[in-house]
Amino acid sequence: MDKVVVSVADESLSDLTAVVADLREAGLVVDDVLEALGMVTGSVAPEAIRSLKAVPGVADVERQRVVHLPPGSSTA
Numbered sequence: 001m002d003k004v005v006v007s008v009a010d011e012s013l014s015d016l017t018a019v020v021a022d023l024r025e026a027g028l029v030v031d032d033v034l035e036a037l038g039m040v041t042g043s044v045a046p047e048a049i050r051s052l053k054a055v056p057g058v059a060d061v062e063r064q065r066v067v068h069l070p071p072g073s074s075t076a
Helices: 010-025 046-053
Strands: 002-008 029-034 039-044 058-063
Touching: 002 010, 002 046, 010 029, 010 039, 010 058, 039 046, 046 058
Parallel strands: none
Antiparallel strands: 002 039, 002 058, 029 039
């Protein structure tokens, strides 16, 4: 499963509950709904990302990136 961030189109923010329901139907396992930002985070099978992008009201779907620092790397 890939972690993703889904951006909801501004014109669909008033219908966020329905967009989230449609995202779940398309395969998203929702972690959090960031209503004030118009974003939804969650996990989805890589082959279902295209289905998420096709949900009405979705502006964009981005995979979350993980950065690993080598041992001993410190910013403090």
